[in-house]
Amino acid sequence: MKGSAEALRFTHSYMFRYRYRILIAQALLLVSRLLGIAIPLIVRELIDFGILHNDPRLLLGSAALVLLVGACSAGLLYLGKHIRYEVSGRAVSDLRHDLLGHVLSLGQGEADEASGGHALTRLTSDSAGLRGVINGGFGEIVNQALMAVVLLVVCLVLDVRITLIALIPMIVAAVLSMRIQFRLVRVFMEIRGHFSALLSGVVESLANAPVIKAFGREAHSEEKLGGINEVMAQRRREMRMRHGAYSSVTSFINALPMPVTLWFGARAVSGGQISIGTLVALFALVMMLQMSVHMITMDANGVLHGMVNGDRLLRLMNAPPALLAGGEGRQAPPLTGRLSAEGIRAEIGGRAVLDGVDLRVEPGEFVTITGPTGGGKSVLLQILARLSDPAAGKVRYDDIDAADLDPQSLRQQVLCLPQRQWIFRGTVGDNIAFVRPDASQSEIGAAAAQAGIGHLPLDRELSGGAADLSAGERQRVGLARALLVSPVILLLDNPTANLDGETEARFIDTLLELRSTRTLIVATQQPALARHADRVVTLVDGRISGPEATGLIAAMSTGRTAND
Amino acid sequence: MTDAALPRVTPVASDIGMTLRTIVRRFAPYLRPNKVVFTAALLTTVLYTVLGLFEMYTIMIGISYIVVGNMVAISAIALQLVAIALALSLLRLVNTAVTVRLNQRMTVAIRQDLISRLHRLSLSTNGEQISGAWMSKVLFEADRFRDFLTSRLLGILHSVVWFVAVAIFLLSISPKVTAPTLVALPLMAYIAFRRVRSMSGEWQQQREEWDHVVGYLTQRLEGTPDIRAFGRERAVLAEFDALAERYRKIHTGLAQRRVSLASYLDFCVYIALALLIFFGGLQIEHQGTLGNSLFFRFAAGMMPMTWALLGANSMMAAMGMASGAALAAGTLAAFVLFTKRMLNPVRDISHQLGEFADLKVSTGRILDILDLPPESVQGATLGAVSGHIEFEHVSFSYAQGTPVLRDISLEISPGEHLAIVGPTGAGKSSLVQLLVRYYEPDSGTIRLDGHDLASLAPPSVRANVIVVAQEAQLFAGTVMENIRFARPEASDDEVIAAARAVGADEIISALPKSYATQAGDRGTRLSVGERQLVALARAMLADRQIVVLDEAVSSVDPARQLAVLAATRKLLAGRTAIVVAHWLDLVREADRVVVLDHGRIVQADTPARLLAGPGRFTELWTAQNRPAGGERTTSDG
Known part of the structure; x- marks a missing residue:
């Protein structure tokens, strides 16, 4: 329940930003609806005095009044909804902006909620749920409730007995509807989860298609996703069926006020207690009241669904960002390239990856970080570049605490190139310039040439996933990106893992050219690269250990002796 | 920058009938195994509509009896109303059961085929044509398709049956008065169709803008580590905002245009009501026989046309003219009561037709995937090899x-x-x-x-x-x-x-x-x-x-x-x-x-x-x- 309240608070905070406009829309819509109450009353006068008492002037007057009321009501309805749609569209955009911003702040592998399909469902369909919350939701419930109260008062004034009798089935139907909706909200939540899982599964299958084919497991994957599909459809069907069964009962109960009003009304008319006009008006008003009560239950359902969506969104928003300190630090001053780390600790998925790492790197120094697989090299690089914050410890650039600096301003000077380069569909030039869209063609060309992909035409179209680029070329697109930014501290994660000797040698040459002007920190397992470093730091089990003690150096030596 | 996720959207052909034929032809295989369920869904929808009309008619008669003070008849009418309500709710239950079943079977089958095709593509196709974004959109399409099946298709049927039932009803009461109305109906349909056509371009545009948003998102989500590494978060957010803003504008604009249509129709109800009050009232005052002056003859001639143009309320007009004052008073009252319900099919059908444009995009995309050639599994089966x-x-x-x-x-x-x-x-x-x-x-x-x-x-x-x-x-x-x-x-x-x-x-x-x-x-x-x-x-x-x-x-x-x-x-x-x-x-x-x-x-x-x-x-x-x-x-x- 606490979670639900939080989810509601979260979604409504976006609505609250536009509270004045929403209030205006509310007021307009309420007046538009209240005006509708006038029509049965006009018809009452018309029947009792105009038609039954032969007063043609009243006919014309009533017709004109109805037109006037209609024009006002329709106009206000239009204005009110116009404003509401405007506001809900903006609020959804705001929400999506915040969601994407948060997703981009999350560390890798930490938040399953933020992975591929899950994040996509939240950014698209779950967030669209906010529209329903604003256009329906509490605002509409309040309006309909006010409308119901006014209708009830008018009905009671017209005839207490008929109103009260007609009210009984209405309340019973409303209570029943609410009951089933409360019950089904859990199923609705489950279905949303299934959909999200299905989407994730499809995205995963597409990404892993080669593996699925390699093991001939197409049928298995199909079955797995098909299973989710079946279960989801089954649950949806159950939900619909239960809802259908209930609503056929409630619709029967809801139909009862009509014959009840008709019968009791007819008796009252024949007994002379009320006029025919009053009965017709009462009839119309009871139906309107019924509609209002029905709408309240519908909108309550909307709120429940909004709560489910809100809860899903909140789970994503509550995933802790990679950077613990807020993003709004001060702008990074020009840095010299000095970097120090003290007592760095980090864990991923409950597993301690770094356990008290100290490191000091001087401007212009070329340091390689080596160590066995799973030793924490990549995580350390991420922390050194302030892509994520450590659980404990501090990183400083020129003795400035990294946590005090605005991360985005830092990226122009401290850059960590991931091991796997992201290639999106577009030209080679687009892919390089994504890091600095203002770069000129010649700058892009120069970066590409320096990174060793000068032979690729900048306007060559790459497919998403870049099946047509070799691993080395991919790596070099990444390097070209880095060169275009030209940071003072450049961190590279295993950049030559997939390069052949010659390409690696050329890559190293490029790095060696770079090091005169900047600090280089490279995580690597390649002996060739480590050999060129000013210093080799070895990371074993999350701690820096003496270089000579490691198996890696032994392996490097064998490599070297074999050659020498 | 080209967007990987840009779908190959079949342009909305100006000829809806043509595409509709394709849709029917291609999706008929999914419908065929569900023939019985589909027929049951159609049948219950038709019955439900006709019974709804009957309910309204009964209330009209009931009010007329009140005017003449016949309590015995009123008791019978009240009981009849309860019976109709019971029948309606039973029918509703059956209708829900069959539509839900139909729905589930067809969506599951279509989605299953999509999933299956996805796993059977050759890798070269996979790399070139399908991105995660595209595929995920298709899953959304299957959902849209499901919504279309239940709410739109049967909704259109409901509206059409409503029109036909009203026409038959009117003809049975007074063929002379009704004839001009029936001429007006196709005209109304045409006007609705034109309005929808004017919006169909925007529907299409809305879908395209949405695709840009989803395509962009999918790609950027894949590239999150790089985006963070290069500090491009703000730029990505700004680009996303620009795309989202374009989508928002067109989406909001379309929603607002639909509201304007709805408000206009609402106003039409009031116009109809005002005209009915005036002309209907005049008729009742003159005991059903209007004077012979030019004005009254003109008024009598105009009424069915007016109603027809305004929204198929000619039934009321026709009833008012055909019967005596009591029935006319009942008609008037019933009209006040049921205006919304009567006009809803008119409003709905224009919405439903509007969403046809949307459906064409959805089905087009589903077919795009289903039509991709699967990797061949033909060929000789190889036993254990030596490895040469x-x-x-x-x-x-x-x-x-x-x-x-x-x-x-x-x-x-x-x-x-x-x-x-x-x-x-x-x-x-x-x-x-x-x-x-x-x-x-x-x-x-x-x-x-x-x-x-x-x-x-x-x-x-x-x-x-x-x-x-x-x-x-x-x-x-x-x-x-x-x-x-x-x-x-x-x-x-x-x-x-x-x-x-x-x-x-x-x-x-x-x-x-x-x-x-x-x-x-x-x-x-x-x-x-x-x-x-x-x-x-x-x-x-x-x-x-x-x-x-x-x-x-x-x-x-x-x-x-x-x-x-x-x-x-x-x-x-x-x-x-x-x-x-x-x-x-x-x-x-x-x-x-x-x-x-x-x-x-x-x-x-x-x-x-x-x-x-x-x-x-x-x-x-x-x-x-x-x-x-x-x-x-x-x-x-």
């Missing part, structure tokens, strides 16, 4: 004009351990991908145990050859589940044995929950090296006669790489093995090394002989093992 491979003048390119492999001829004997080396981009990975028929060569022949690969069914080829790629692709799930993916029936012990055999057991055991550790979405919770070891263990569990390791452990530390390969070699004794590697230490134990450069084989011999003489291999070796040099040679490491 021949490449004969094989050439290959991903894109025309940029050859990746040129005239490769190579024979690999059963049980041979062959290494393929060469500079980046030489075509090493492409060569091994041809071997499992992920791609087809442009020319030349590949033979497996003497059988032309092209004549063999790809699944049966893959049952004999396994390629372990450099990029270890894992699934969300535990490490154990990921390894077992290769052979679902394998016991825990077999899985652990496979991991141990390649030297991955030590690394996996060090994970927090050992084999039960969650790998995370696509393995992101493991380091790249760990992922590679898991993938290698998985391949070993598959137990294939031909094993290709394509830079399979390149991200594992060197000491472990050597150990893992040594272990793997032992495991592969007697099997054909191809090792693609750039770290040449790894290939020193191979029986033979093939050096590939610019898509051609430039050298092939034992490693020792290759190293002994000059050539490409020696060059690569020297480059990899050159001592530290350059202007800065100080090293304290």
Whole structure:
């Protein structure tokens, strides 16, 4: 329940930003609806005095009044909804902006909620749920409730007995509807989860298609996703069926006020207690009241669904960002390239990856970080570049605490190139310039040439996933990106893992050219690269250990002796 | 920048009927097995509509009886209303049951076909045409399609039946008065159609803008690590905001236009009501017989036309004119009561037709995927092979004009351990991908145990050859589940044995929950090296006669790489093995090394002989093992 309240608070905070406009829309819509109450009353006068008492002037007057009321009501309805749609569209955009911003702040592998399909469902369909919350939701419930109260008062004034009798089935139907909706909200939540899982599964299958084919497991994957599909459809069907069964009962109960009003009304008319006009008006008003009560239950359902969506969104928003300190630090001053780390600790998925790492790197120094697989090299690089914050410890650039600096301003000077380069569909030039869209063609060309992909035409179209680029070329697109930014501290994660000797040698040459002007920190397992470093730091089990003690150096030596 | 996710949208043809025919033709196979359910859905919808009309008619009569004060008749009417309500709710229950069933069956079937097609595409299609974004959109489309089936299709039927029922009803009461009304109905339909057509372009545009948003999101979500690394978050957000803003504008605009239509129709109800009050009232006052003055004759002639144009309320007008004052008063009252309900079908049908444009886009996309050619599973089935491979003048390119492999001829004997080396981009990975028929060569022949690969069914080829790629692709799930993916029936012990055999057991055991550790979405919770070891263990569990390791452990530390390969070699004794590697230490134990450069084989011999003489291999070796040099040679490491 606490979670639900939080989810509601979260979604409504976006609505609250536009509270004045929403209030205006509310007021307009309420007046538009209240005006509708006038029509049965006009018809009452018309029947009792105009038609039954032969007063043609009243006919014309009533017709004109109805037109006037209609024009006002329709106009206000239009204005009110116009404003509401405007506001809900903006609020959804705001929400999506915040969601994407948060997703981009999350560390890798930490938040399953933020992975591929899950994040996509939240950014698209779950967030669209906010529209329903604003256009329906509490605002509409309040309006309909006010409308119901006014209708009830008018009905009671017209005839207490008929109103009260007609009210009984209405309340019973409303209570029943609410009951089933409360019950089904859990199923609705489950279905949303299934959909999200299905989407994730499809995205995963597409990404892993080669593996699925390699093991001939197409049928298995199909079955797995098909299973989710079946279960989801089954649950949806159950939900619909239960809802259908209930609503056929409630619709029967809801139909009862009509014959009840008709019968009791007819008796009252024949007994002379009320006029025919009053009965017709009462009839119309009871139906309107019924509609209002029905709408309240519908909108309550909307709120429940909004709560489910809100809860899903909140789970994503509550995933802790990679950077613990807020993003709004001060702008990074020009840095010299000095970097120090003290007592760095980090864990991923409950597993301690770094356990008290100290490191000091001087401007212009070329340091390689080596160590066995799973030793924490990549995580350390991420922390050194302030892509994520450590659980404990501090990183400083020129003795400035990294946590005090605005991360985005830092990226122009401290850059960590991931091991796997992201290639999106577009030209080679687009892919390089994504890091600095203002770069000129010649700058892009120069970066590409320096990174060793000068032979690729900048306007060559790459497919998403870049099946047509070799691993080395991919790596070099990444390097070209880095060169275009030209940071003072450049961190590279295993950049030559997939390069052949010659390409690696050329890559190293490029790095060696770079090091005169900047600090280089490279995580690597390649002996060739480590050999060129000013210093080799070895990371074993999350701690820096003496270089000579490691198996890696032994392996490097064998490599070297074999050659020498 | 081109957007990967830009869908190939079939343009909204101006001819709705044409596309509708296509939709019906293509989706009929899904409907056919559900004929009974579909018929039941149609039938109950029709019955429901007719009964609804009857309910309104009964209330009209009831009010008329009140006017004349017939209590016995009123009691009967009240009971009749209860009976109708009961019948309506029963019918509603049946209708829900059949539509839900129809819905579920068809969506499940369509989605299942989409999923199935996705798994049966050849990799070349996959890379070129399908992005995750596109596919996920299609899943959304299937949902839209479902909504269309239940709410729109049956909704349109409801509206149409409503119109037809009203027409028959009116004709039975007064053919003379009704005739002009019926002429007006097609006119109304035309006006509704025109209005919808004017919006259909915007529907289409809205969908396109939405696709841009989804496409952009999917791509950027994939690139999150890079976006963060380069500090491009704000730029990405700004780009996203711009796209979202464009979508918001068109979406809001369309919603507002729909509201304007709804408000206009609302106002029409009031106009109709005002006219009815005036003309209907006049008639009742004159006991149904209007005077002979020109004004009254004009009024009488105009009424059905007016109602028809305003929204099919000619029934009321016709009833008012045909019967006496009592019935007319009832009509008037009923009209006040039911205006909304009467006009809803008019409003709905225009909405429903509007969404037809949307449906065309949805179905078009579903068909785009279903029509992609699946990878052929035709061909001879291959039994167990000895592992003899021949490449004969094989050439290959991903894109025309940029050859990746040129005239490769190579024979690999059963049980041979062959290494393929060469500079980046030489075509090493492409060569091994041809071997499992992920791609087809442009020319030349590949033979497996003497059988032309092209004549063999790809699944049966893959049952004999396994390629372990450099990029270890894992699934969300535990490490154990990921390894077992290769052979679902394998016991825990077999899985652990496979991991141990390649030297991955030590690394996996060090994970927090050992084999039960969650790998995370696509393995992101493991380091790249760990992922590679898991993938290698998985391949070993598959137990294939031909094993290709394509830079399979390149991200594992060197000491472990050597150990893992040594272990793997032992495991592969007697099997054909191809090792693609750039770290040449790894290939020193191979029986033979093939050096590939610019898509051609430039050298092939034992490693020792290759190293002994000059050539490409020696060059690569020297480059990899050159001592530290350059202007800065100080090293304290």
